[in-house]
Amino acid sequence: MIKKAKYKGFLLILFYMLNLQNGFSQISFRPYNYRPTGDFGYVMKPTFSIEIGYMKSFVYERLRPNFSLTLLDMKPRMDEFPVYGVLNGTTVLPGKQSFQKYFIFQLNAGMDYLFWEKEKFGFYGGAQVIIGGVNVSYTDQIETIRQMDYDGGAILGGLRLSTGIEYDLNDQISFFANACRSVILVTEPTSLNWSNDYGIGICYTFD
Amino acid sequence: MVLGFAIHLINLTMKKYLVFTYIILLFVCLCSCRKALKDVNDYIPKVTLVSAIIQDNGSVLLTGSIENKSDSPAEYKGFCYDTKNPNSILDNQVPVGAGGAFTAEIGGLNVDSVYYFKAWAANSYGYSYSNVISLDSVMAAPIVPPCSLTPNTVDFGDGIIKTYAFVSQPTTSYEQISYTATTTNGNSVNFTFGSSLTTRTYITSSDPSPESGEIFVSTVSGGLNPGTTVYLNALSPGVYELTICNAPKTYSGYTFIFNSRCTFSY
Structure with a gap:
């Protein structure tokens, strides 16, 4: 009975995600601070951007789908990074790498779950799948062994976890603040980029 | 009603798993966080x-x-x-x-x-x-020869001390450096080094084209016997002093003892 319910539940979730006519919908506007970490944090500076989202409200159930998109204009932390190569295992060859352009476009889609609510406050967590692309221009050269210039696009994919708190001002408007941790795999230049982002936003609920 | 019941069941079943899974994922993400260095x-x-x-x-x-x-x-x-x-x-x-x-x-x-x-x-x-x-002036500490000779003099083995009147500018050929010192009465000694000049000892060679670390010293009657240590000191950049102490030289069956102390510029 429970297994059947779970199976049906999965189908219902899928149907629910696809059927945007059920329940109240929200549009969100979220300015946030994007902070690269790890190796990505060595290369790129933190930046600010805006995320526009569309989601269901938590009015009827605790699980809601959400979609959002955002654009990031990343700036490198150095004009030239002192890269190097190694010849024959011992000779170090000097080089340099520089980024002229690094734009990230992300489309996020996932689910949020309302863990706890009290009166007008709610605490939720979520997970999203990220797809998108980058527009990059960079040069990479190491004496005698590499000379590379790239200017073009590449695709990216990743995952994001979020945690947030929401406050309903009234039936239409609510505020939220959340923190996210994400990882994206970029195909050119190939890299696994980790980051945190922190934002506050406003939602408008409509029928 | 059926839809509401299904959703209620989902909530009940999934809440536990979702919370647990979410906490695990969040923990992993937080542990993997390496904050960017400020500088x-x-x-x-x-x-x-x-x-x-x-x-x-x-x-x-x-x-x-x-x-x-x-x-x-x-x-x-x-x-x-x-x-x-x-x-x-x-x-x-x-x-x-x-x-x-x-x-x-x-x-x-x-x-x-x-x-x-x-x-x-x-x-x-x-x-x-x-x-x-x-x-600059990267040179070794002076080495002290085992004999004390008057500067710019030579004894060809006849016991008569002669003074060097003229020392030629060294020339380089096939990595060998040569110069000639001439006494006041016209006797000359030719010195050929097999490597670059620096403060160190060299070994006399019978080969007019000595190897690295060797020196060929010759007079009109031939060269010094091989195997004797000679002493070269760099006095200052470009100025050297060569000292040869009691070096045997065999000529017509007789062995002469050769001594020389000579300063030259290169």
Whole structure:
């Protein structure tokens, strides 16, 4: 009975995600601070951007789908990074790498779950799948062994976890603040980029 | 009603799993978080060339140190030097093993040149250079010959001390350096070194084209017997003094003892 319910539940979730006519919908506007970490944090500076989202409200159930998109204009932390190569295992060859352009476009889609609510406050967590692309221009050269210039696009994919708190001002408007941790795999230049982002936003609920 | 019941069941069943899974994922994400360093230069090793000291044998002992604020240790380190400043990591690169002391001894330097030394190190984020130390007049501590002769004199083995009146400008041919010293009465001695000039001992050779570390000394009656140690001191950049003490020379079946002390410029 429970297994059947779970199976049906999965189908219902899928149907629910696809059927945007059920329940109240929200549009969100979220300015946030994007902070690269790890190796990505060595290369790129933190930046600010805006995320526009569309989601269901938590009015009827605790699980809601959400979609959002955002654009990031990343700036490198150095004009030239002192890269190097190694010849024959011992000779170090000097080089340099520089980024002229690094734009990230992300489309996020996932689910949020309302863990706890009290009166007008709610605490939720979520997970999203990220797809998108980058527009990059960079040069990479190491004496005698590499000379590379790239200017073009590449695709990216990743995952994001979020945690947030929401406050309903009234039936239409609510505020939220959340923190996210994400990882994206970029195909050119190939890299696994980790980051945190922190934002506050406003939602408008409509029928 | 059926839809509401299904959703209620989902909520009940999934809540526990969702919360648990979410907490695990969040924990993993937080543990994997490596905050970016505030100063981008802290990712790359900070290198210092601590000292560059001329050794008694004329080589230079370099000592470096590394300060690393990032999580990536130095994978490669070493020194570089040249007579021009600035120089690059590729100029006379002397790699030092990743582990162990950060020192190297550089030999074969020219006493007439000014050298600029730097240390460098590289980790997974990049490489960096140290400060520069320059040295000139890189020469060994003087070596003391076992005899005391009057400067610029020669004894061909007949017991008569003659004075060198003229010393020619050394010439170079096939990596050999030759010069001739002539006495006031016209006797000449030719000296041919098999390698560059530096403060050190050389061994007499019977070969007019000596190897590195050898010297061919000849007069009108032939060369000195091989195997005698002679003493060359670099007095200052470009000025040398050669001392030969009690060197045997065989001529017409007789052995003469040759002594000479001669200063020349190169």
